[in-house]
Amino acid sequence: MVATLASVAERAGVSPATVSRVMNGNYPVAVDTRRRVEKAIRDLDYVVNAHARALLHSSSGMVGAIVNDISDPFFGAIAQGIQATAATMNRLVVICSSDGDPAQEIAYIEMLRRHRADAVILVGAAPEDTTYRRHLAVHARGLRSAGSRLVLCGRPAPSRSIPAQVVEFGNFDGSRAVTAHLIERGHRRIAYVTGPSGRTTTRERLRGFRQAARAGDVTIDERLVVSGDFGRDSGYDAVRKLLHNGAEFTALCAANDVMAIGAMTALREAGIKVPEEVSVVGFDDVPAARDVTPALTTVRLPLAEGGRRAAALAFVSEDLTAPVSLGFELVVRDSVQPV
Amino acid sequence: MVATLASVAERAGVSPATVSRVMNGNYPVAVDTRRRVEKAIRDLDYVVNAHARALLHSSSGMVGAIVNDISDPFFGAIAQGIQATAATMNRLVVICSSDGDPAQEIAYIEMLRRHRADAVILVGAAPEDTTYRRHLAVHARGLRSAGSRLVLCGRPAPSRSIPAQVVEFGNFDGSRAVTAHLIERGHRRIAYVTGPSGRTTTRERLRGFRQAARAGDVTIDERLVVSGDFGRDSGYDAVRKLLHNGAEFTALCAANDVMAIGAMTALREAGIKVPEEVSVVGFDDVPAARDVTPALTTVRLPLAEGGRRAAALAFVSEDLTAPVSLGFELVVRDSVQPV
DNA sequence: CTGTTAGCGCATTCAG
DNA sequence: CTGAATGCGCTAACAG
Numbered sequence: 001m002v003a004t005l006a007s008v009a010e011r012a013g014v015s016p017a018t019v020s021r022v023m024n025g026n027y028p029v030a031v032d033t034r035r036r037v038e039k040a041i042r043d044l045d046y047v048v049n050a051h052a053r054a055l056l057h058s059s060s061g062m063v064g065a066i067v068n069d070i071s072d073p074f075f076g077a078i079a080q081g082i083q084a085t086a087a088t089m090n091r092l093v094v095i096c097s098s099d100g101d102p103a104q105e106i107a108y109i110e111m112l113r114r115h116r117a118d119a120v121i122l123v124g125a126a127p128e129d130t131t132y133r134r135h136l137a138v139h140a141r142g143l144r145s146a147g148s149r150l151v152l153c154g155r156p157a158p159s160r161s162i163p164a165q166v167v168e169f170g171n172f173d174g175s176r177a178v179t180a181h182l183i184e185r186g187h188r189r190i191a192y193v194t195g196p197s198g199r200t201t202t203r204e205r206l207r208g209f210r211q212a213a214r215a216g217d218v219t220i221d222e223r224l225v226v227s228g229d230f231g232r233d234s235g236y237d238a239v240r241k242l243l244h245n246g247a248e249f250t251a252l253c254a255a256n257d258v259m260a261i262g263a264m265t266a267l268r269e270a271g272i273k274v275p276e277e278v279s280v281v282g283f284d285d286v287p288a289a290r291d292v293t294p295a296l297t298t299v300r301l302p303l304a305e306g307g308r309r310a311a312a313l314a315f316v317s318e319d320l321t322a323p324v325s326l327g328f329e330l331v332v333r334d335s336v337q338p339v
Numbered sequence: 340m341v342a343t344l345a346s347v348a349e350r351a352g353v354s355p356a357t358v359s360r361v362m363n364g365n366y367p368v369a370v371d372t373r374r375r376v377e378k379a380i381r382d383l384d385y386v387v388n389a390h391a392r393a394l395l396h397s398s399s400g401m402v403g404a405i406v407n408d409i410s411d412p413f414f415g416a417i418a419q420g421i422q423a424t425a426a427t428m429n430r431l432v433v434i435c436s437s438d439g440d441p442a443q444e445i446a447y448i449e450m451l452r453r454h455r456a457d458a459v460i461l462v463g464a465a466p467e468d469t470t471y472r473r474h475l476a477v478h479a480r481g482l483r484s485a486g487s488r489l490v491l492c493g494r495p496a497p498s499r500s501i502p503a504q505v506v507e508f509g510n511f512d513g514s515r516a517v518t519a520h521l522i523e524r525g526h527r528r529i530a531y532v533t534g535p536s537g538r539t540t541t542r543e544r545l546r547g548f549r550q551a552a553r554a555g556d557v558t559i560d561e562r563l564v565v566s567g568d569f570g571r572d573s574g575y576d577a578v579r580k581l582l583h584n585g586a587e588f589t590a591l592c593a594a595n596d597v598m599a600i601g602a603m604t605a606l607r608e609a610g611i612k613v614p615e616e617v618s619v620v621g622f623d624d625v626p627a628a629r630d631v632t633p634a635l636t637t638v639r640l641p642l643a644e645g646g647r648r649a650a651a652l653a654f655v656s657e658d659l660t661a662p663v664s665l666g667f668e669l670v671v672r673d674s675v676q677p678v
Numbered sequence: 679c680t681g682t683t684a685g686c687g688c689a690t691t692c693a694g
Numbered sequence: 695c696t697g698a699a700t701g702c703g704c705t706a707a708c709a710g
Contacts, residue, residue, distance in 0.1 A: 002397070002485040004687060015697045020689055030695060045481045050453040051399065052687035054390040055702045058341070062433075062454075070409065070434070071419035071643075080410035083436040087443070092450055094401075095409070095434040097422040104426070111431055114389040115401075142384045146341040232626060261630045268632070287571060291600045293607070293632035304410075343703060354681045359705055369679060391703035394686045682709075691700080 003044035012040035023048060054116060059147070062092040063119040063314050064112035066105055070097045072230070073286040074256065074303065078123050078153060081307020089315050091118070100196065102127040106135045113142060119149040119314035123307075125201035126155040137162045149317070153310035155200050157323050165313040165320050167306050170328035171201055174299035175208025176215075177330050178281045179253055181297070183216035186339035187251040187279060191224040193238040193263060195255040205255045205283060224249055228259045235259025239266035250278060250339045257282035257289045257298055264292060264335070275337035285331055294334035302326050342383035351379035362387060393455060398486070402458040402653050403433040403451035405444055411569070412625040413595065413642065417462050417492060420646020428654050430457070439535065441466040445474045452481060458488040458653030462646075464540035465494040476501045488656070492649035494539050496662050504652040504659050506645050509667035510540055513638035514547025515554075516669050517620045518592055520636070522555035525678035526590035526618060530563040532577040532602060534594040544594045544622060563588055567598045574598025578605035589617060589678045596621035596628045596637055603631060603674070614676035624670055633673035641665050 005023075009016040014037060021027040022037045029037075040046075054060045065082050067075040079095055086093045094112065098105040105122070112120050120143060126132075140162040143150050152158075152166040182190055192209055195202030206225075213220050224247055228234035235254055242249070243266075252267075254260035260282030267274050274280050275294055282289060285300035309324055344362075348355040353376060360366040361376045368376075379385075393399045404421050406414040418434055425432045433451065437444040444461070451459050459482060465471075479501040482489050491497075491505040521529055531548055534541030545564075552559050563586055567573035574593055581588070582605075591606075593599035599621030606613050613619050614633060621628060624639035648663055 002481075005689095006687080016688080017690080017698080018696060021696090024689080028695060033696085045477060045484075047449065047452045047481065049394070049397075049455065049687055051390040051393040051455060052702090053689080055388070055394060055687080055704090056689055058388075058702075060390065069419065070422060071412070071415035073410070073412065073415070076410035076412070076415050079434075080408065080436065083409060083434075084438075087436075087438070092433060092447075092454070093435065094431060095418075095422075096432065097419065097426075099423075099426070108431075110386065111389075113386045115431070116388065116390060138384060142341075142386065145384075232630070261627075265630050288600075288627040288630070291571070291604050291627070291631055344705095345703080355703090356682080356705080357680060360680090363705085367679060372680080388703055391686090392705080394688090394703080395705055397686080680710085683707085685706100686704090688702090689700100692698090694695105694697080 003046040004049070008037065008040045008044055008046045011044060012037045058116060059118055060116045062094060062115065062117050063121065063311070064094040064096060064108070064117045065121040065123055066096045066098055066108050067123045068098055068100045068125070070095060072258065073288065074258070074284050075123060077286070077303035078307040081304035082121060082311045085308045085311040091315070102129065102132040106132065106139070109139045113139065113146065116146065117148060119151055121151045121153055121310050121314055122155065123153045123310070124155065125195065125199035126158070128198045128200060128203070133158065140164060149314050151310045151313045153306055166323040167310045167313065168323050168325050169301045169306060170326065171204035172208040174283065174301065174328035175205040176212040177328070178283065178297070178299050179209045179212035180216060181330060181332070182251045182253065182279060182281060182336065183212065183218055185279070185336060188218045189221065189224065189249045189251070190218070191226070191242055191247065191249040191252040192220070193226055193228040193235055193252065193254040193259050196229040197227060202255060209253060223247060228255065230256050230258060232258050232262040235262030236266045239263045239270070243270055251336070252278055252280050254280070254282050257284045257286045257296060260296055260298070261288060261292055264296070275335050279336040281336060290333070297333045297336045298331050300329040300331045342385040343388070347376065347379045347383055347385045350383060351376045397455055398457055399455045401431040401433060401454065401456050402460065402650070403435060403447070403456045404460040404462055405435045405437055405447050406462045407437060407439045407464070409434060409436045411597065412627065413597070413623050414462060416625070416642035417646040420643035421460060421650045424647045424650040430654070441468065441471040445471065445478070448478045452478065452485065452487075455485065456487060458490055460490045460492055460649050460653055461494065462492045462649075463494065464534065464538035465497070467537045467539060467542070472497065479503060488653050490649045490652045492645055502658075505662040506649045506652065507662050507664050508640045508645060509665065510543035511547040511550075513622065513640065513667035514544040515551040516667070517622065517636070517638050518548045518551035519555060520669060520671070521590045521592065521618060521620060521675065522551065522557055524618070524675060527557045528560065528563065528588045528590070529557070530565070530581055530586065530588040530591040531559070532565055532567040532574055532591065532593040532598050535568040536566060541594060548592060562586060567594065569595050569597060571597050571601040574601030575605045578602045578609070582609055590675070591617055591619050593619070593621050596623045596625045596635060599635055599637070600627060600631055603635075614674050618675040620675060629672070636672045636675045637670050639668040639670045
């Protein structure tokens, strides 16, 4: 059996109220009474029931973060940031991996609402389908009316009808910058590996790529645009497919580092030298980007900081008037060479 | 305001009990009554209060996992496995990052006990200090008497006095195998980068290394054993230090891949060719191991499976008589060359 | 099939 | 400074 306030009270020969007062320490209690109670607590290994407590306050001191895949370094870095500031505030973080499934994500949001999470942080690309958006809008209002916060990290602010705080990354601008970097070095036949279809991040980064191409007066051969899913193997496969189709390109731009790294391996296996024959760029600047050969030129996103900012927003009750927009930095390493 | 059972009942013109019955669906309710209630639920966007419910069952349908650092791919892979099987059972997973601090870890365990977590999964190396062990023993008994499970994943079973289910990895055997691999190829001056001090995993892997050396009749020059912390930079720094001290070695064995990869970068920057001049091996087989150049020879641990097995143990109530011992696989790639 | 009752464990009035 | 009483939201008897 597990000890309760009452059992501790009985053992200490006091009332439950007194035990409660020494537990919370915000009320005068006689020194020796306190001592007796503390001993009983230790003897019984009493641990308060967070549920009973939450029932009173209708809050739980817990925040939920929903990510696509916790084993992806992109999400790992953000989760780490969230966790770090949550620990500071003595809050429990519930991390849920939705596996990229919008329905799963909605299910998790509902679970978190059941647990009266103080905040829900949605991390990374948002699905663009309308069923998802409808459900999200309902939950957003529900969270709001329960006094909980909805924070979006790494996805754009949705319609005004859904109340949320948002932390955005420079997906569009970063993608434009890294593409321009390629073009400035003379590349005109540039392949692109996209993220999964129907996600905001995929769209934004691709848009940046196309925009830079237009601005640089290079036309994108649509046969060079192949779709990936942000996973390493999809980058690898994309190159195989490109090569198999006899595509010709002097540079490859991947929608994230993980795919860029898979792509580099495929290139190497095909006997194509990077960057001598093909330049490669990625996006995110995950830790591995620095350690592959050649080191990957990419766009650094302040991922951990994004997580920290998102968590900070989760713990504060004022609404932001505008989204927090985090910058990016073009990190030039060794994977690009002038054509 | 947030809807309650009572408010839904009122709106539907029925009793709270009836609403509860349609919510749980495990009790006969007239079709049109059910319909009316469902409409009220939707209208009010009613979401049950998990805390009120948990108060009755004294369980929460939630399991906690405590890891050292969620952004480390080792933990990411395990967390992913835990998460995957938890989702299958419709359970919420609370992932907590203790930052390698034993006191933090204890604090998290207590938080999870307050929330009446169905299980607590401790992932990765265990601290070896006695204060930690004493606290853990108390909590282990507390969890047990509350009907919760304690599962250890990637750390050895502690003393018999603490009740826990354990999933172990082949730290000792794997380390011995990969070291033997080096020795068989003629290496006799082998450097070693350890994990953080005072952790079980660090000790086990180092022990395997020494054991293999002894068995292969090679004596380890203690100046070649340098300590790291499982982080990438510590692998990088270890090589710098070794080089700075004028150490001579033909092979380097790192206690994990992350450090091995950092070490390879340091070697490359110093103009030392891997594997022509120095062979390198790692441990874990994280995703990046495949994509560095040369691809890293390492020991593959079934990390995701370990997570899945640990989660499975968390959801079952029978005690195992013996720890689950997961195998390992020596993955030979390109980072080792005969001397 | 449906309503009424009681109580899960705790913090908070309100009295002493 | 301490105790008794109340109710948070829900489900599980128990009646009807």
